Amino acid sequence: MAVEIRLPTILRPHAGGETTVAAEGATVGELFADLTSQFPGMKGQLLNADGSLHRFVNVYVNDEDIRYLEQLDTKVAGTDQISILPAVAGG
Amino acid sequence: MHLTASRPAVGPMVIHDSVIDLIGNTPMVDVSRLSPNPAVKISAKLEGQNPGGSVKDRIALNMILRAEEAGELHEGQTILEPSSGNTGIGLGMICRLRGYKLKIVLPENVSIERRQLLEAFGAEIITSPGEEGSNGAVRLANELIAELPDHAYLYQYGNEANPDAHYRGTGPEIWRDCPEVTHFVAGLGTTGTLMGVGRYLTEQNPDVQIWAIEPPTGELVQGLRNLDDGFVPPVFDPSLLDRRVIVRARESIEWTRRLTLECGIFAGLSSGAALAGAAKVAEKIDSGSIVVLLADGGWKYLSTGAWTDDLDEAEAKASKIVYF
Numbered sequence: 001m002a003v004e005i006r007l008p009t010i011l012r013p014h015a016g017g018e019t020t021v022a023a024e025g026a027t028v029g030e031l032f033a034d035l036t037s038q039f040p041g042m043k044g045q046l047l048n049a050d051g052s053l054h055r056f057v058n059v060y061v062n063d064e065d066i067r068y069l070e071q072l073d074t075k076v077a078g079t080d081q082i083s084i085l086p087a088v089a090g091g
Numbered sequence: 092m093h094l095t096a097s098r099p100a101v102g103p104m105v106i107h108d109s110v111i112d113l114i115g116n117t118p119m120v121d122v123s124r125l126s127p128n129p130a131v132k133i134s135a136k137l138e139g140q141n142p143g144g145s146v147k148d149r150i151a152l153n154m155i156l157r158a159e160e161a162g163e164l165h166e167g168q169t170i171l172e173p174s175s176g177n178t179g180i181g182l183g184m185i186c187r188l189r190g191y192k193l194k195i196v197l198p199e200n201v202s203i204e205r206r207q208l209l210e211a212f213g214a215e216i217i218t219s220p221g222e223e224g225s226n227g228a229v230r231l232a233n234e235l236i237a238e239l240p241d242h243a244y245l246y247q248y249g250n251e252a253n254p255d256a257h258y259r260g261t262g263p264e265i266w267r268d269c270p271e272v273t274h275f276v277a278g279l280g281t282t283g284t285l286m287g288v289g290r291y292l293t294e295q296n297p298d299v300q301i302w303a304i305e306p307p308t309g310e311l312v313q314g315l316r317n318l319d320d321g322f323v324p325p326v327f328d329p330s331l332l333d334r335r336v337i338v339r340a341r342e343s344i345e346w347t348r349r350l351t352l353e354c355g356i357f358a359g360l361s362s363g364a365a366l367a368g369a370a371k372v373a374e375k376i377d378s379g380s381i382v383v384l385l386a387d388g389g390w391k392y393l394s395t396g397a398w399t400d401d402l403d404e405a406e407a408k409a410s411k412i413v414y415f
Contacts, residue, residue, distance in 0.1 A: 008310065009310075009313045009315075010315050055323065056319065057318060058335075063336055063337035063338070063339075064334065064335070065335035068332060068334045083337070085308075085310065086309045086315055086318055087309070087321040088224055088225065088309050088315075088322055089226045089229050089280075089281075089308075090225055090278075090279060090282075090305065090306075090308055
């Protein structure tokens, strides 16, 4: 099942400049496995060596941060909107 | 309740020594008419009632008091601080009264009113690149302070006096006024409000849920070279949150307008975002009592057209500025 992923500006060069890309998977972790096989340059950007989410990467399923859902095991469906955003300052 | 032309006088009139005494102890107002679930009450804490116009007066005061106690500030000294506006305005107000000079590193893409208020309080503004957002202000302030050892650096993102202001003030006020609270919802910036209030409320009742609302700031910030340029405030303890939700500019404006038109509350854009978040909570639960923190008033955002422009135009403008 293909799910659309919105990329932040910083990751777009790894995907030929695309704003959104499609990846296959039933969880965020599976989507990332497909995403990084399509665009290997993203691997070191999104995940740590142990496979966990990079500290400065926030991933949202329908605008909810997956760290407060089921992390990389968060389930996704074809209609879900996945956004990857860099962790930045507010305030 | 019997309505009179104005609030009746209760007790003796108090003349305060200065506006600093007016920081905190903000009122709460029932905004349940905006709740999508009739079994869920929503109470709004009006931080725009602080004398500097925002919740940030609290941390500005606490950071200065703690630095004074530690002997890290002396009269006439200059304070340097990165801020998207509200912390700077709070510091500006207090610095006038306590004899400090102030330099604020401010992203260039904040509303004109934020910049004007800083100027009104006599702060010197150092502009950081808009495409770097608040990250740019933090980066530039960190660089500048290394060359300005005589300046005081309060650094709201890493200063425990920031969450402590909410642990000692905002949190106990909410518990006093709304002990039935089941959910606390507020915007995520430095994370100080959520950390301090969250810690206090969950100590009183571990079942209270803490929801963070944020704008899609990472989309606005185009200037990062790589993800290692990202930033997580040192005061942030992720384990204190139960949910973290993005509310986008359009929805923030819609709820800001509803606050004004349906509740008579003229609040800023981040308040609309927080209220949108509270409505999402209300939709997910059977019953409960939500406290939502409205961080500032609407005055500083009139130039964005948030209330007066066509919604598409207002959304386009808001998407280009830092409003949290």
